[in-house]
């Protein structure tokens with residue numbers, strides 16, 4: 001099992017070129033996303049795979065200016081869900097959490113296949129919903145831009161994006177994001193020490 005390789009190699013590259021999008025590829029990505037865990041196995045994630053040139057062009061028009069790089073893609077996956085599709089426990093709504101896990105699985109599978117799967121939030125959701133005939137009341141959570149990384153196209157990106165292409169954006173230190181909870185026995189009591 002070499003999951004860590006896909007995790008380490010994955011990057012949200014912007015210098016991408018189009019790929020051949022077969023039915024097999026779409027099924028493969030959807031299948032791996034479908035294996036994700038979810039609250040009560042509710043599987044709240046929904047995907048629309050867009051590969052027709054005409055539809056892609058229309059979705060390109062809905063992208064934020066900073067996402068012009070995505071116009072080189074030949075596959076865009078719309079990710080949507082609805083709070084009612086999944087557990088709501090007290091005030092915790094799990095649909096976004098579970099859909100995110102599923103997208104994570106899909107991205108890692110795409111990475112394993114040598115592809116770039118770059119999640120974006122910068123688009124006009126109303127325009128995309130209309131183009132894809134999605135109901136008004138769903139939450140269009142993200143688009144996934146799929147292509148192949150192209151060293152040749154890096155020079156066409158604006159300077160800040162070019163820099164991020166060459167070096168992985170920095171991460172917070174592990175101390176900032178994770179605490180080790182030590183459980184120590186003390187006279188029959190368990191103490192959680194941060």
Ligand SMILES: Cc1cc2nc3c(=O)[nH]c(=O)nc-3n(C[C@H](O)[C@H](O)[C@H](O)COP(=O)(O)O)c2cc1C
Pocket residue numbers: 010011012013014066067119120121122123142168169
């Ligand atoms: C929910 C979400 C929204 C994002 N939106 C955009 C976006 O609109 N445009 C973009 O270029 N990158 C977008 N990104 C990519 C992030 O900028 C990127 O994941 C982050 O800088 C870390 O870089 P890495 O993925 O290469 O490690 C988004 C990522 C996520 C998960």
